[in-house]
Amino acid sequence: MDAGQLRIVYMGTPDFAVEPLRRLVEGGYHVVGVVTVPDKPAGRGLKVQESAVKRYATQALPEVPLLQPVKLKDPTFVEAFRALSPDLAVVVAFRMLPEVIWAMPELGTFNLHASLLPQYRGAAPINWAVINGETETGVTTFLLNREIDCGAILMQRRLPISGTDTAGTVHDALMELGAGLVLETVDALAAGTVRPVVQPDAAESRLKPAPKIFKEDCRLVGEGKNWRDYPVRGLYDKIRGLSPYPGAWCGFRETTMKVLAAHCEAFSAGEVPQTADFDSDGRQYLRVACADGWLYVDRLQVAGKRAMETEEFLRGYRF
Template sequence: MRLAFMGTPDFAVAALDALHAAGHEIVCVYTQPPRPANRGKSLTPTPVHSRAEQLGIEVRHPLKLRGQQAELAAFRALDLDVAVVAAYGLILPQEVLDAPKYGCLNIHASLLPRWRGAAPIHRAIEAGDAETGITIMQMDAGLDTGAMLLKRATPIGAKETTGQLHDRLAAMGAEMIVEALDKLPALTPEPQPEEGVTYASKIDKAEAKLDFTQPAAVLERKVRALNPFPGAYAELNGERIKVLAAEVVPAKAGAEPGTVIDERITIATADGALRPLVLQRAGKQALEAEALLRGFSIPSGARFG
């Protein structure tokens, strides 16, 4: 098929590669503009931009599409069979949705209608969902409200992080979008059910601080949900220490939430205790708890804020 690909982060690269390998004619890639990154704050292209250039595909990166008549005319002139969208980051105006012969198909990393929105992988882990998956959706003007074309579930591992699940879902989405295009136009769109709708709000760095007045099981899920970004953390004597992996263990009765209750940095919570397994001090490498304690004292009775 003759298509445009619209995506920005690493999640979308697998789908771009799969469509290219399947022999589809990708006439243009749309992505977010290069932005300052790294210590030098030099303008850095998105992962999709870099990969498209490696594949020899034209790249466009408009700041916005809505109301941009020249951009909309250029998109219509591509004469597309379909546009494939994966974590693009721009709202598509109706003129874009209507331009391709078969419309715009979105690779969404959840089992819609659960977790519409910006951070479905993080929120599924944080909520303790037993499974998640990929939905290939026919896009409409709403926020992830379009009819479903393909849907496939996968269990969430008991210790799985957002980074690990992200990579699995990216591969799954890549496989499924190729399957969807192979079956177009025979696929029958299925409207999303009205019940079970949840929204995955964008991750805010302010929510990364661990609150030990919450149950240990909730905190352990948050640690996994925010790994690798932005990383859950706790504060000890004014120092911010990231917690990259942890486990739930029994707590001593009456221990004040936030208090270290043994020599293994086990921290009391509202219900049970959280034992950090991998930690990272500011500006230093991540270490297993045992290795961290060889050069950094966190005695029993210390208090995390």
């Protein structure tokens, strides 16, 4: 079958999901429906916010049905989805689908995941790959089944992670790489040239998870511990992996501070720091001694204040 003739339903929510949809639309693929989350109030004013995918779809595909189900098993949504007569469904950063939906298209439903499956299954694969100091990640397309991120792999593409990359830079690179892979996967499924590969059993593999990140996961120094209990590189990688969002944090004097950017240096030969707290010259640097080196804070946000570079912060703070 010609890929351009496939009736495709696209399902996604955040910015990461916009680029693949854009590529499909601009590539002339036949997108017959878009599914995204309902609008919801957000921010201090609780202003109703639309998803990034909805904002793009309403502009680029004004004649295409846009579905925003609250419950994916709702009979009304199931019938509306069936009425689109999809040959293929594409899912990027959406919700877990019920079988009645993912099994409906003749060619199935595939998902784009921001890791090299079976590694980093879960909600935050980009963050955890950087936090864990990985030097490589990638994107995977796979067929949906009853288990989260466990379906048969269709295609993969790899991406190196540099020692200075953050979750933000890796996100943007994977967004571009993933968009291209979505089109490749659609073409391969239409042509019948891709053979799904079953993922290995988690019980037989050393797999690294990527669960949703909560506030306590972002804490740099655990309860009852101090900076000297941690290798400096591990803390630096954690800061990178949580930047720009949600941000690593720690206690600072009588408040808390988000560490938005940092760099690290090994101790000089014979250097034995005398302080277990933050050290500063009051003008240019703010640092703390870890187990094997200095962690320098380059950009920060003290609770209740705006984000700023360290030098700017120090101009208004007396050490």
